[in-house]
Amino acid sequence: MSLHSxxxxxxxxxxxxxxxxxxxxxxxxxxxxxxxxxxxxxSILDFLPLYDVDCNAGGNLEYDSYDHPAWKRELFTHNLAVIYRYNDEDGKAQFSGTMIKTRAKPGAEGVEAVTRRLLDFSPRLKKIAGMPCQVFVSALPSDKQKTFTPDACMQVLYQLQQKVEKT
Known part of the structure:
Protein backbone atom coordinates (compact mmCIF):
# COMPACT_ATOMS: atom_id res chain seq x y z
CA MET A 1 0.00 0.00 0.00
CA SER A 2 1.19 3.51 -0.67
CA LEU A 3 0.64 5.98 2.13
CA HIS A 4 -0.02 9.70 1.70
CA SER A 5 3.48 10.34 3.11
CA SER A 43 -17.91 -10.54 -8.99
CA ILE A 44 -14.37 -11.65 -9.82
CA LEU A 45 -13.35 -12.53 -6.29
CA ASP A 46 -15.62 -15.51 -5.78
CA PHE A 47 -14.45 -17.69 -8.67
CA LEU A 48 -11.34 -18.46 -10.66
CA PRO A 49 -11.78 -19.55 -14.28
CA LEU A 50 -9.56 -22.43 -15.39
CA TYR A 51 -10.88 -23.37 -18.85
CA ASP A 52 -13.59 -22.15 -21.24
CA VAL A 53 -14.88 -24.62 -23.82
CA ASP A 54 -16.93 -24.81 -26.99
CA CYS A 55 -18.28 -28.32 -27.59
CA ASN A 56 -18.03 -28.96 -31.33
CA ALA A 57 -19.39 -31.74 -33.54
CA GLY A 58 -17.82 -35.13 -33.16
CA GLY A 59 -16.98 -34.63 -29.49
CA ASN A 60 -14.19 -32.13 -30.16
CA LEU A 61 -13.61 -29.51 -27.48
CA GLU A 62 -12.06 -26.18 -28.37
CA TYR A 63 -10.82 -24.45 -25.24
CA ASP A 64 -8.99 -21.51 -23.73
CA SER A 65 -7.05 -21.87 -20.51
CA TYR A 66 -6.27 -19.40 -17.75
CA ASP A 67 -2.99 -19.61 -15.89
CA HIS A 68 -3.06 -18.63 -12.22
CA PRO A 69 -0.34 -18.77 -9.61
CA ALA A 70 -0.62 -21.53 -7.00
CA TRP A 71 -1.41 -19.09 -4.16
CA LYS A 72 -4.46 -17.85 -6.06
CA ARG A 73 -5.73 -21.35 -6.84
CA GLU A 74 -5.41 -22.22 -3.15
CA LEU A 75 -7.89 -19.47 -2.23
CA PHE A 76 -10.72 -21.51 -3.74
CA THR A 77 -11.97 -24.86 -2.52
CA HIS A 78 -14.49 -26.26 -5.00
CA ASN A 79 -13.87 -27.35 -8.60
CA LEU A 80 -16.96 -27.07 -10.79
CA ALA A 81 -17.66 -28.06 -14.38
CA VAL A 82 -20.39 -25.93 -15.98
CA ILE A 83 -22.16 -26.65 -19.27
CA TYR A 84 -24.46 -24.15 -20.99
CA ARG A 85 -27.01 -25.52 -23.47
CA TYR A 86 -28.44 -22.98 -25.90
CA ASN A 87 -29.93 -22.89 -29.39
CA ASP A 88 -28.16 -21.34 -32.37
CA GLU A 89 -29.86 -19.28 -35.09
CA ASP A 90 -31.09 -22.50 -36.74
CA GLY A 91 -32.64 -23.76 -33.51
CA LYS A 92 -30.00 -26.47 -33.09
CA ALA A 93 -28.77 -27.20 -29.56
CA GLN A 94 -25.21 -26.03 -28.89
CA PHE A 95 -23.00 -26.47 -25.86
CA SER A 96 -20.32 -24.34 -24.24
CA GLY A 97 -18.79 -24.72 -20.85
CA THR A 98 -16.23 -23.77 -18.30
CA MET A 99 -14.19 -25.24 -15.48
CA ILE A 100 -13.82 -23.03 -12.42
CA LYS A 101 -12.63 -22.99 -8.85
CA THR A 102 -14.92 -21.24 -6.38
CA ARG A 103 -15.71 -20.86 -2.70
CA ALA A 104 -19.40 -21.52 -3.37
CA LYS A 105 -20.45 -25.03 -2.48
CA PRO A 106 -21.95 -27.09 -5.30
CA GLY A 107 -25.72 -26.61 -5.35
CA ALA A 108 -25.51 -23.41 -3.30
CA GLU A 109 -27.29 -20.20 -4.29
CA GLY A 110 -23.96 -18.50 -5.01
CA VAL A 111 -23.14 -20.97 -7.78
CA GLU A 112 -26.03 -19.73 -9.91
CA ALA A 113 -24.79 -16.14 -9.62
CA VAL A 114 -21.28 -17.23 -10.59
CA THR A 115 -22.54 -19.09 -13.67
CA ARG A 116 -24.31 -15.92 -14.85
CA ARG A 117 -21.27 -13.68 -14.26
CA LEU A 118 -19.01 -16.10 -16.11
CA LEU A 119 -20.86 -15.22 -19.31
CA ASP A 120 -19.64 -11.63 -19.04
CA PHE A 121 -16.14 -12.57 -17.91
CA SER A 122 -15.17 -15.11 -20.56
CA PRO A 123 -14.48 -14.03 -24.15
CA ARG A 124 -15.52 -17.51 -25.35
CA LEU A 125 -18.80 -17.51 -23.38
CA LYS A 126 -19.69 -13.86 -24.06
CA LYS A 127 -21.48 -14.91 -27.26
CA ILE A 128 -24.27 -16.49 -25.20
CA ALA A 129 -24.64 -13.70 -22.63
CA GLY A 130 -28.26 -12.58 -22.71
CA MET A 131 -29.39 -15.66 -24.65
CA PRO A 132 -31.76 -18.15 -23.06
CA CYS A 133 -29.78 -21.16 -21.96
CA GLN A 134 -29.88 -24.01 -19.50
CA VAL A 135 -27.02 -24.38 -17.05
CA PHE A 136 -25.75 -27.69 -15.71
CA VAL A 137 -23.13 -27.94 -12.96
CA SER A 138 -21.08 -30.90 -11.81
CA ALA A 139 -18.66 -30.86 -8.86
CA LEU A 140 -15.24 -32.44 -8.91
CA PRO A 141 -13.66 -33.75 -5.72
CA SER A 142 -12.82 -30.81 -3.44
CA ASP A 143 -9.17 -30.43 -2.60
CA LYS A 144 -7.59 -27.00 -2.39
CA GLN A 145 -4.16 -28.41 -3.16
CA LYS A 146 -5.14 -30.56 -6.15
CA THR A 147 -4.75 -29.15 -9.63
CA PHE A 148 -6.57 -31.12 -12.29
CA THR A 149 -4.77 -31.66 -15.58
CA PRO A 150 -6.25 -30.12 -18.73
CA ASP A 151 -7.11 -33.63 -19.97
CA ALA A 152 -8.96 -34.46 -16.75
CA CYS A 153 -10.92 -31.20 -16.94
CA MET A 154 -11.83 -31.72 -20.59
CA GLN A 155 -12.95 -35.29 -19.80
CA VAL A 156 -15.27 -34.04 -17.02
CA LEU A 157 -16.70 -31.31 -19.27
CA TYR A 158 -17.17 -33.78 -22.13
CA GLN A 159 -18.94 -36.30 -19.88
CA LEU A 160 -21.24 -33.58 -18.51
CA GLN A 161 -22.02 -32.37 -22.02
CA GLN A 162 -22.83 -35.94 -23.13
CA LYS A 163 -25.10 -36.43 -20.12
CA VAL A 164 -26.89 -33.14 -20.82
CA GLU A 165 -27.29 -33.97 -24.49
CA LYS A 166 -29.13 -37.18 -23.61
CA THR A 167 -31.69 -35.36 -21.44
Missing part, protein backbone atom coordinates in the same frame (compact mmCIF):
# COMPACT_ATOMS: atom_id res chain seq x y z
CA UNK A 6 4.96 8.49 0.14
CA UNK A 7 5.97 5.44 2.13
CA UNK A 8 5.10 2.01 0.84
CA UNK A 9 3.85 -0.57 3.32
CA UNK A 10 3.54 -4.27 2.61
CA UNK A 11 0.92 -6.30 4.45
CA UNK A 12 1.03 -10.06 4.76
CA UNK A 13 -2.48 -11.45 4.83
CA UNK A 14 -3.18 -15.05 5.78
CA UNK A 15 -5.57 -17.17 3.75
CA UNK A 16 -8.15 -17.13 6.53
CA UNK A 17 -8.08 -13.32 6.67
CA UNK A 18 -8.56 -12.66 2.96
CA UNK A 19 -12.33 -13.01 2.95
CA UNK A 20 -12.68 -10.51 5.80
CA UNK A 21 -10.24 -8.09 4.15
CA UNK A 22 -12.11 -8.26 0.84
CA UNK A 23 -15.43 -7.70 2.64
CA UNK A 24 -14.04 -4.62 4.38
CA UNK A 25 -12.71 -3.23 1.10
CA UNK A 26 -16.04 -3.76 -0.67
CA UNK A 27 -17.91 -2.17 2.24
CA UNK A 28 -15.55 0.85 2.04
CA UNK A 29 -16.14 1.20 -1.71
CA UNK A 30 -19.91 1.04 -1.17
CA UNK A 31 -19.69 3.73 1.52
CA UNK A 32 -17.65 5.89 -0.87
CA UNK A 33 -20.47 5.68 -3.42
CA UNK A 34 -18.47 3.43 -5.74
CA UNK A 35 -21.05 0.64 -5.88
CA UNK A 36 -20.34 -0.26 -9.53
CA UNK A 37 -16.64 -0.79 -8.79
CA UNK A 38 -17.49 -2.81 -5.67
CA UNK A 39 -19.82 -5.00 -7.71
CA UNK A 40 -17.18 -5.60 -10.37
CA UNK A 41 -14.55 -6.48 -7.78
CA UNK A 42 -16.77 -8.80 -5.81
Missing amino acids: GKTVELTVGLLQIELLVSVMIHSLNNAGMKELALRLS
Whole structure:
Protein backbone atom coordinates (compact mmCIF):
# COMPACT_ATOMS: atom_id res chain seq x y z
CA MET A 1 0.00 0.00 0.00
CA SER A 2 1.19 3.51 -0.67
CA LEU A 3 0.64 5.98 2.13
CA HIS A 4 -0.02 9.70 1.70
CA SER A 5 3.48 10.34 3.11
CA GLY A 6 4.96 8.49 0.14
CA LYS A 7 5.97 5.44 2.13
CA THR A 8 5.10 2.01 0.84
CA VAL A 9 3.85 -0.57 3.32
CA GLU A 10 3.54 -4.27 2.61
CA LEU A 11 0.92 -6.30 4.45
CA THR A 12 1.03 -10.06 4.76
CA VAL A 13 -2.48 -11.45 4.83
CA GLY A 14 -3.18 -15.05 5.78
CA LEU A 15 -5.57 -17.17 3.75
CA LEU A 16 -8.15 -17.13 6.53
CA GLN A 17 -8.08 -13.32 6.67
CA ILE A 18 -8.56 -12.66 2.96
CA GLU A 19 -12.33 -13.01 2.95
CA LEU A 20 -12.68 -10.51 5.80
CA LEU A 21 -10.24 -8.09 4.15
CA VAL A 22 -12.11 -8.26 0.84
CA SER A 23 -15.43 -7.70 2.64
CA VAL A 24 -14.04 -4.62 4.38
CA MET A 25 -12.71 -3.23 1.10
CA ILE A 26 -16.04 -3.76 -0.67
CA HIS A 27 -17.91 -2.17 2.24
CA SER A 28 -15.55 0.85 2.04
CA LEU A 29 -16.14 1.20 -1.71
CA ASN A 30 -19.91 1.04 -1.17
CA ASN A 31 -19.69 3.73 1.52
CA ALA A 32 -17.65 5.89 -0.87
CA GLY A 33 -20.47 5.68 -3.42
CA MET A 34 -18.47 3.43 -5.74
CA LYS A 35 -21.05 0.64 -5.88
CA GLU A 36 -20.34 -0.26 -9.53
CA LEU A 37 -16.64 -0.79 -8.79
CA ALA A 38 -17.49 -2.81 -5.67
CA LEU A 39 -19.82 -5.00 -7.71
CA ARG A 40 -17.18 -5.60 -10.37
CA LEU A 41 -14.55 -6.48 -7.78
CA SER A 42 -16.77 -8.80 -5.81
CA SER A 43 -17.91 -10.54 -8.99
CA ILE A 44 -14.37 -11.65 -9.82
CA LEU A 45 -13.35 -12.53 -6.29
CA ASP A 46 -15.62 -15.51 -5.78
CA PHE A 47 -14.45 -17.69 -8.67
CA LEU A 48 -11.34 -18.46 -10.66
CA PRO A 49 -11.78 -19.55 -14.28
CA LEU A 50 -9.56 -22.43 -15.39
CA TYR A 51 -10.88 -23.37 -18.85
CA ASP A 52 -13.59 -22.15 -21.24
CA VAL A 53 -14.88 -24.62 -23.82
CA ASP A 54 -16.93 -24.81 -26.99
CA CYS A 55 -18.28 -28.32 -27.59
CA ASN A 56 -18.03 -28.96 -31.33
CA ALA A 57 -19.39 -31.74 -33.54
CA GLY A 58 -17.82 -35.13 -33.16
CA GLY A 59 -16.98 -34.63 -29.49
CA ASN A 60 -14.19 -32.13 -30.16
CA LEU A 61 -13.61 -29.51 -27.48
CA GLU A 62 -12.06 -26.18 -28.37
CA TYR A 63 -10.82 -24.45 -25.24
CA ASP A 64 -8.99 -21.51 -23.73
CA SER A 65 -7.05 -21.87 -20.51
CA TYR A 66 -6.27 -19.40 -17.75
CA ASP A 67 -2.99 -19.61 -15.89
CA HIS A 68 -3.06 -18.63 -12.22
CA PRO A 69 -0.34 -18.77 -9.61
CA ALA A 70 -0.62 -21.53 -7.00
CA TRP A 71 -1.41 -19.09 -4.16
CA LYS A 72 -4.46 -17.85 -6.06
CA ARG A 73 -5.73 -21.35 -6.84
CA GLU A 74 -5.41 -22.22 -3.15
CA LEU A 75 -7.89 -19.47 -2.23
CA PHE A 76 -10.72 -21.51 -3.74
CA THR A 77 -11.97 -24.86 -2.52
CA HIS A 78 -14.49 -26.26 -5.00
CA ASN A 79 -13.87 -27.35 -8.60
CA LEU A 80 -16.96 -27.07 -10.79
CA ALA A 81 -17.66 -28.06 -14.38
CA VAL A 82 -20.39 -25.93 -15.98
CA ILE A 83 -22.16 -26.65 -19.27
CA TYR A 84 -24.46 -24.15 -20.99
CA ARG A 85 -27.01 -25.52 -23.47
CA TYR A 86 -28.44 -22.98 -25.90
CA ASN A 87 -29.93 -22.89 -29.39
CA ASP A 88 -28.16 -21.34 -32.37
CA GLU A 89 -29.86 -19.28 -35.09
CA ASP A 90 -31.09 -22.50 -36.74
CA GLY A 91 -32.64 -23.76 -33.51
CA LYS A 92 -30.00 -26.47 -33.09
CA ALA A 93 -28.77 -27.20 -29.56
CA GLN A 94 -25.21 -26.03 -28.89
CA PHE A 95 -23.00 -26.47 -25.86
CA SER A 96 -20.32 -24.34 -24.24
CA GLY A 97 -18.79 -24.72 -20.85
CA THR A 98 -16.23 -23.77 -18.30
CA MET A 99 -14.19 -25.24 -15.48
CA ILE A 100 -13.82 -23.03 -12.42
CA LYS A 101 -12.63 -22.99 -8.85
CA THR A 102 -14.92 -21.24 -6.38
CA ARG A 103 -15.71 -20.86 -2.70
CA ALA A 104 -19.40 -21.52 -3.37
CA LYS A 105 -20.45 -25.03 -2.48
CA PRO A 106 -21.95 -27.09 -5.30
CA GLY A 107 -25.72 -26.61 -5.35
CA ALA A 108 -25.51 -23.41 -3.30
CA GLU A 109 -27.29 -20.20 -4.29
CA GLY A 110 -23.96 -18.50 -5.01
CA VAL A 111 -23.14 -20.97 -7.78
CA GLU A 112 -26.03 -19.73 -9.91
CA ALA A 113 -24.79 -16.14 -9.62
CA VAL A 114 -21.28 -17.23 -10.59
CA THR A 115 -22.54 -19.09 -13.67
CA ARG A 116 -24.31 -15.92 -14.85
CA ARG A 117 -21.27 -13.68 -14.26
CA LEU A 118 -19.01 -16.10 -16.11
CA LEU A 119 -20.86 -15.22 -19.31
CA ASP A 120 -19.64 -11.63 -19.04
CA PHE A 121 -16.14 -12.57 -17.91
CA SER A 122 -15.17 -15.11 -20.56
CA PRO A 123 -14.48 -14.03 -24.15
CA ARG A 124 -15.52 -17.51 -25.35
CA LEU A 125 -18.80 -17.51 -23.38
CA LYS A 126 -19.69 -13.86 -24.06
CA LYS A 127 -21.48 -14.91 -27.26
CA ILE A 128 -24.27 -16.49 -25.20
CA ALA A 129 -24.64 -13.70 -22.63
CA GLY A 130 -28.26 -12.58 -22.71
CA MET A 131 -29.39 -15.66 -24.65
CA PRO A 132 -31.76 -18.15 -23.06
CA CYS A 133 -29.78 -21.16 -21.96
CA GLN A 134 -29.88 -24.01 -19.50
CA VAL A 135 -27.02 -24.38 -17.05
CA PHE A 136 -25.75 -27.69 -15.71
CA VAL A 137 -23.13 -27.94 -12.96
CA SER A 138 -21.08 -30.90 -11.81
CA ALA A 139 -18.66 -30.86 -8.86
CA LEU A 140 -15.24 -32.44 -8.91
CA PRO A 141 -13.66 -33.75 -5.72
CA SER A 142 -12.82 -30.81 -3.44
CA ASP A 143 -9.17 -30.43 -2.60
CA LYS A 144 -7.59 -27.00 -2.39
CA GLN A 145 -4.16 -28.41 -3.16
CA LYS A 146 -5.14 -30.56 -6.15
CA THR A 147 -4.75 -29.15 -9.63
CA PHE A 148 -6.57 -31.12 -12.29
CA THR A 149 -4.77 -31.66 -15.58
CA PRO A 150 -6.25 -30.12 -18.73
CA ASP A 151 -7.11 -33.63 -19.97
CA ALA A 152 -8.96 -34.46 -16.75
CA CYS A 153 -10.92 -31.20 -16.94
CA MET A 154 -11.83 -31.72 -20.59
CA GLN A 155 -12.95 -35.29 -19.80
CA VAL A 156 -15.27 -34.04 -17.02
CA LEU A 157 -16.70 -31.31 -19.27
CA TYR A 158 -17.17 -33.78 -22.13
CA GLN A 159 -18.94 -36.30 -19.88
CA LEU A 160 -21.24 -33.58 -18.51
CA GLN A 161 -22.02 -32.37 -22.02
CA GLN A 162 -22.83 -35.94 -23.13
CA LYS A 163 -25.10 -36.43 -20.12
CA VAL A 164 -26.89 -33.14 -20.82
CA GLU A 165 -27.29 -33.97 -24.49
CA LYS A 166 -29.13 -37.18 -23.61
CA THR A 167 -31.69 -35.36 -21.44
